[in-house]
Amino acid sequence: MMKTRLTEKAACLRRIMDNCHKIVTVTHTHPDGDAIGSSIGTACWCESLGKEVTCIFPDPVPDTISFIFRPERQAKCLTFSKQRAQAEKALEECDLIIALDFSEFSRTEEMAPILKASPKRKVQIDHHLNPAAEDFDLSVSEINISSASELSYQLLKILVGEGYGSFSMEACEAFMTGMTTDTNNFANSTLPSTLEMASELLEAGVNRDKIIDNLYWHYAEGRLRALGLLLKDKMTITPEGAAYMVLRDAEVKHFNLGDGDTEGFVNIPLAIEKVRMSIFLKEADGHFRVSIRSKKGTSASIFANKYFHGGGHENASGGKLHFPGDIPSPDEAEAFLAKVTEEYLSE
Numbered sequence: 001m002m003k004t005r006l007t008e009k010a011a012c013l014r015r016i017m018d019n020c021h022k023i024v025t026v027t028h029t030h031p032d033g034d035a036i037g038s039s040i041g042t043a044c045w046c047e048s049l050g051k052e053v054t055c056i057f058p059d060p061v062p063d064t065i066s067f068i069f070r071p072e073r074q075a076k077c078l079t080f081s082k083q084r085a086q087a088e089k090a091l092e093e094c095d096l097i098i099a100l101d102f103s104e105f106s107r108t109e110e111m112a113p114i115l116k117a118s119p120k121r122k123v124q125i126d127h128h129l130n131p132a133a134e135d136f137d138l139s140v141s142e143i144n145i146s147s148a149s150e151l152s153y154q155l156l157k158i159l160v161g162e163g164y165g166s167f168s169m170e171a172c173e174a175f176m177t178g179m180t181t182d183t184n185n186f187a188n189s190t191l192p193s194t195l196e197m198a199s200e201l202l203e204a205g206v207n208r209d210k211i212i213d214n215l216y217w218h219y220a221e222g223r224l225r226a227l228g229l230l231l232k233d234k235m236t237i238t239p240e241g242a243a244y245m246v247l248r249d250a251e252v253k254h255f256n257l258g259d260g261d262t263e264g265f266v267n268i269p270l271a272i273e274k275v276r277m278s279i280f281l282k283e284a285d286g287h288f289r290v291s292i293r294s295k296k297g298t299s300a301s302i303f304a305n306k307y308f309h310g311g312g313h314e315n316a317s318g319g320k321l322h323f324p325g326d327i328p329s330p331d332e333a334e335a336f337l338a339k340v341t342e343e344y345l346s347e
């Protein structure tokens with residue numbers, strides 16, 4: 001089913017590509033491995049067709065993922081929050097915008113009004129629930145797939161098979177990296193197509209050991225010290241089967257945590273048998289960033305939407321908690337979590 005759909009979408013993408021020369025890729029705020037991997041991989045494929053590509057990230061790429069950039073790639077990437085004028089110029093001069101790993105423009109925050117108002121052609125490649133397909137000339141959206149990196153790979157592979165473009169080693173490594181982070185190294189959302197992709201990329205010569213080393217064995221000490229504190233003193237487990245942890249700004253500073261340093265913390269409480277849903281809050285610039293993971297049968301997506309202005313996937317979602325606004329002060333976060341998890345999980 002998906003293959004038939006992707007074949008039709010690939011033909012449509014090919015017609016769009018034929019009429020475009022300058023391309024911009026965009027992705028969601030706080031870009032993760034999948035956002036970055038799918039952007040770089042897709043950019044490489046566009047370049048193999050002789051196109052000129054700029055990758056725009058709404059805000060800085062975390063240090064933990066920066067290994068993915070080759071020196072020559074770095075020069076073709078822009079960070080919107082730091083290079084706004086250049087990014088706006090690139091968006092004005094391009095003739096195609098490819099949106100990767102997000103369902104709607106609001107996920108790009110500051111960039112959203114510009115992207116929405118832009119008269120350029122727009123293509124979406126995404127794997128989240130409820131894509132705003134009406135905002136795009138072509139929306140390629142699948143939820144039964146591991147990652148945007150896999151979806152880009154599977155889609156573009158059809159055209160590569162027709163001799164339309166090719167995958168460089170840089171592209172293969174980027175797709176492998178994005179798929180690896182979004183599946184939490186093959187722990188979730190791993191489907192037959194995901195393993196097929198991994199196998200093909202290994203055949204193509206991707207050095208997976210190097211990727212794993214970069215992704216999981218290069219953290220600063222503070223990450224583990226902070227995790228130790230959270231698990232020992234700050235993890236609450238409720239009778240309804242929720243686990244939550246709140247990391248405050250003072251702690252982020254104390255442990256000198258960068259943007260990617262708390263990646264994956266939210267998954268850990270799911271190891272406990274009675275935990276059905278895990279919530280991790282990290283304080284940042286006057287609000288909390290909220291990550292939610294759930295086991296099958298409990299919807300993280302509905303919970304994120306109901307209480308945290310968010311959404312995402314059925315078992316992996318995110319959102320925000322504002323103060324003042326949702327709660328009077330950051331000190332109220334735990335009480336709020338106690339209330340909403342009880343309300344939600346006793347339904």
Ligand SMILES: [Mn+2]
Nearest residue numbers: 034101148182
């Ligand atoms: Mn993703």
